[in-house]
Amino acid sequence: MTETDSTATHATPDGRAQLGRRLQMVRGLLWGWGSNGDVLASVLSGSRTDLLDAGPLLRGEPVARSRTETWVVGDHATARAVLEDAAFGRGPARVPEWARAADVADATWCQPFQEAERQDVAPDVDPDGVVDRVRDAVGARGGRLDLVADLAWPAALAACDVRDAEAARAWRVAPDATLVPQRLAQTVAALEVLDAGHDVARLTVATLLSGVLVDAVLLLDGRRVAGLDDEPGTRAVVRETLRLAPTRALVRRTATAATTLGAAALGEGDEVIVVTAVADRDHALLEDPDAFRPDREPTTPSLSDLLAERDPLERLVRELAVLVLPVLLERPLELVGPVTRDPRSAVVRSCLSFPVVREES
Numbered sequence: 452m453t454e455t456d457s458t459a460t461h462a463t464p465d466g467r468a469q470l471g472r473r474l475q476m477v478r479g480l481l482w483g484w485g486s487n488g489d490v491l492a493s494v495l496s497g498s499r500t501d502l503l504d505a506g507p508l509l510r511g512e513p514v515a516r517s518r519t520e521t522w523v524v525g526d527h528a529t530a531r532a533v534l535e536d537a538a539f540g541r542g543p544a545r546v547p548e549w550a551r552a553a554d555v556a557d558a559t560w561c562q563p564f565q566e567a568e569r570q571d572v573a574p575d576v577d578p579d580g581v582v583d584r585v586r587d588a589v590g591a592r593g594g595r596l597d598l599v600a601d602l603a604w605p606a607a608l609a610a611c612d613v614r615d616a617e618a619a620r621a622w623r624v625a626p627d628a629t630l631v632p633q634r635l636a637q638t639v640a641a642l643e644v645l646d647a648g649h650d651v652a653r654l655t656v657a658t659l660l661s662g663v664l665v666d667a668v669l670l671l672d673g674r675r676v677a678g679l680d681d682e683p684g685t686r687a688v689v690r691e692t693l694r695l696a697p698t699r700a701l702v703r704r705t706a707t708a709a710t711t712l713g714a715a716a717l718g719e720g721d722e723v724i725v726v727t728a729v730a731d732r733d734h735a736l737l738e739d740p741d742a743f744r745p746d747r748e749p750t751t752p753s754l755s756d757l758l759a760e761r762d763p764l765e766r767l768v769r770e771l772a773v774l775v776l777p778v779l780l781e782r783p784l785e786l787v788g789p790v791t792r793d794p795r796s797a798v799v800r801s802c803l804s805f806p807v808v809r810e811e812s
Contacts, residue, residue: 461639471635473555478632480553484518491517491724494701495631497794502700502728509729513713520547522715525726527733527754529713533725534757539704541569545720563642564628565703567651573763574653576611581774584609593782593811598665599802602809606779607661610771611653618644622654627798630701630724634795656767658799659698663689663772664779665802666696670743673784673807678745679777687745689772693755695743698768700728701798702758727754728800782810 461467478496485493490509493499509515509525517523521544524530533539543565546556588609589602596602613619621640624633628641645651670692678684706721717723731753732740749756759765788806 461642467635467639470560470638473560474632474635474638476553477550477555477560480549480555481519481632487518489518490515491521491523492519494797495519497631497797500792500794502726502797502800503732505726505729509726514715516715520549521722521724522712522717523724523726524712525729527730527736530725530727530730530754531757533704533712533723534702534754534761538707538710539723540707541703542705542707543720544703544705544722545718560632560638561629563645564625567625567645568629568655570652571763572652573767574611574650574656576653576656576767576771578770578774580612581610581771582778584612585775585778590778590781591812593809595787595806595808598668598784598805598807599661600804602779602807603661603664603668606664606775607657607771610660610775611657613653613657615649618647618649619654619657622649622651623658623801624795625651626655626658626699627793627796627801629798630703631795631797652764656764656771659764659768660771660775662799662801663692663696663698663768664776665805667692667772667776668779668784668807669786669790669805670695671780673780673786675777675780675783676745679780682773684745685773685777687747689769689776690749690753690756691743691745691747692772693759693769694731694753695728695741696800697727697731697753697755697758698765699798700726700800702727702754725754727758730754782812784809 461470481492481496482498485496485498490505494502513526513529515523524533550556585606588605592601608616608619622644624637625641628638678688702725704723706717706719708719710717734740736751759769785808787808790805791803793801793803
């Protein structure tokens, strides 16, 4: 059994104990580096819970080297160059020396999730049945609700025609687990979903879609604006939502050969993380980039636009959001409580709870 076989790390009590130690070790190292000023490490460890606070630091120089040995890009022009350049692929990165020394190579805790993320075939979802399935799932719900548990998550499962809600719930940590050490029980549960042969691409789309719906409602302040009355207007709302709150705030790439990025010299296998949530708020790109303005003229495509062009899963998430969001806001929502986000969710910035009141039908 090889080190990259996911079953080697959790199928036995000893394997689970070893996996737990590695997860704790990585998290501890990230916490230490983050406490000493490393921006990426502070985001990955959860000690910096608001990624946007790091925007000025990340945009200060086009390419920065983290203590994790990862190159970090927060500048829009450089980020676009990385995502458009075939020299940066989605394969495994070289193992940093610190990880080798600490026996926490990526293969032992996050590589199974990175391999799953590299799937480039979107699940087959019939768009004709989406609206009816979502209405059946959440249309009648009203009163005091949680936007995540009672509306966005079941709507996303229905839209994607997910039949196994338990597997979907276990898989929700997977996008974050590509970069962020999760709790042992959650990691094992997600690995078991992978080992069981579930359609993890479908489950990933449901996870990302739920996040888009939550962020759109938050940016709209629970209102059904006039733009949601037609498809072009809804697309503009979804597009602007994804610019401000992309499906993945951190997108990883790997240098396929020695290359340069700005003034930085990268070696083959070097990991690059593009901070899309920051790069698309670049003041050199847009006027008032932090404002939610669906009526913007799309003069420069956002990084989310670029990813949707190239990644079938990202494209499907966007198409489904256009269908589902108007259904979710058929009746007004009043936002009555604080948004609670998971500190271990640096990639998708998962919302744990969001109290709302929905007008009764």
